[in-house]
Amino acid sequence: MSGLAGFAGYCGHDSPGLLERMSSSMRPSPLRVHPWGNGSAGISVADHKESNEQKLLFNEEHSICLAMNGEVFGFDQERRELMAAGHLFKGEANGAEYCLHLYEEKGPAAFGDLNGDFSLVLFDLKKDTVFLISDRFSSYALFYSLAKDGTLLFGSRVASIAESSLIGRELDVNAIFEYFSFAQIFTTRTFLKNVRMLAPASVLQYRQGKVVTSTYWQMRYQEENQSDVFFAEKLSHVLKQAVSRRMGDDLRHGLLLSGGLDSRMLLAAADRAPVCFTFGDYDNREVRVARRLSGIRGAKHFFLKRDPDHYANLIDEAVDIGDGMSCFTNAHGLGFFEAIRNECDALWHGYALERYFRGTYLPRTSVKLLGESLRSRLAPLAPHRLRQDMRDRYRTSLLGLNPSRLFQPP
Structure with missing residues (x-):
């Protein structure tokens, strides 16, 4: 998994080697690590070796440093407007570069204009300010902790922050109860009392040892007196738009197709047929349904059979990846990634539809x-x-x- 980790503020005796230790907690390999530091602050971005997009970069004056985990979409027109305003772009479609120049143009108001799934860290060196930014759904979790001496520690994993001796190891009992009740933590808590997750659509501003958090968007549900057909067509339009945006490249796209409604919706919405993969212990009804759906859509289908020891073999790595706060069975893709990577470059799943529309938890x-x-x-x-x-x-x-x-x- 890709990710980022870093700190801002004086780390005292903890500073030597801290960034390297935080980076080492981002797994699995092989990852490329891109570090930067100036003594009082540091950040490291890890991504896959196959990635060509630069995720850690500076503006021309080297007064702003931005790191991204994830991606943003649909900024071609905005990019042209920024270029017309005098901003220089080195890459054709580098989302991190776009975010950097948009901040130069608009300041913190820029973050509300972004569309995508990402977490961002931005160092404004002239203003001695650090920003942590999450997307509207916290698609890429970003955790943080403010130490007693005013040092800010952050990372894509709790384990990265825990590499510092500046934070305590006291457990948050309420978070543990919440997890065991719902197999999910809905709030910003983590298992460590001094570590929090940045809430969705949030901007954390750090300066001189203090943090201020604000939100730039809020999910609102409102009743509409419309027919089921109206809502089905509206959801269909938005879903097709989102899938088309994600497939607007030359990558080979794949889909984890369970045969259920969630992944089936993605298959139906795709402009071109993705390669489909179905996990199973044997060739059961779900596998047969997924195979039939793939055939109807004209998509290649692969049945990836789990052996009897599959979950026993992945449990340690699955727990580690989720910092213990995700059910290990959700990581059943572990062990199949080499086979999947041979057939596709980008892989989708329908979990968000399950989570946000069915109220699973x-x-x-x-x-x-x-x-x-x-x-x-x-x-x-x-x-x-x-x-x-x-x-x-x-x-x-x-x-x-x-x-x-x-x-x-x-």
């Missing part, structure tokens, strides 16, 4: 009807609502609740 309760268990989200059903709930359950609908609100104080 919301708490549930069960009621029984004629011996059959019906699961309901959030609250027990009153008898007079049972018929309505059953009807709604089998209709295509969006869940009008943001899971993170469950953990926000009133």
Whole structure:
């Protein structure tokens, strides 16, 4: 996995070798590591050797340094406008370079104009200020900790921050309870009490040992009195637009196709057929459905069979990659990447659709009807609502609740 890690502020005795230790925690290999430091600050960006896009760069005056993990989309017109304003671009479609020049032009207001999945770190050396920026969904998690001496430590992994002796190792019991209840941490907590995740659509500004956090966008759900067909067509349009944007290059694209609705939607929305991969313990119904869907779409399909010891072999690496805060079974792709890499350069999955539209991680309760268990989200059903709930359950609908609100104080 690619990532970034670094610090800003005086690190005292911890400074020698700290950046190297933080970099070493970004796995797996082979990765290229691009470090930069000036004594009171340092950052390291790790990416795959196959990547051609520069992710750590400076402006012409060497007064601004920007590091990116991820990518931004659809900035061709904005890039031309910046060039017309006098900004010099070295690359044709370098997203990090675009973000750098956009900040030069607009300052912190630039971050709200970005469209993509990314995390950014920007050092404004003239203003002695550091910015940490997340995208609208925190697609690439960015963690941080403010030490007692005012040093800011940050990284794509909690493990990178934990390389510093400046932060404590006290566990956050509430985060642990949250994880064991929902197999997910919805808030910005981590298992370490002094380490937090930067919330979605957020900008953290660090200067002179203090941090100020703001948001540039907020997800809002609102009811609309429209038909199911209206919402289906609206979702279809947006999904096709997003997939088309991601496929607008010369890369070979692949899709983890389970045969379920989430990945099936991506297959249907694709402008050109991706290479499809299905994991399974044997050639079961799900594999057969995925194979049939691939054939209908004219896509190559590969069945990747898990051996009996698959999860036992990957558990250590899977837990390590997710800092222990993700279910290890979600990393079932481990062990198949070489086979996948032979067929494609970029790989998709439909997990975001599962997470944001089905409410997979919301708490549930069960009621029984004629011996059959019906699961309901959030609250027990009153008898007079049972018929309505059953009807709604089998209709295509969006869940009008943001899971993170469950953990926000009133």
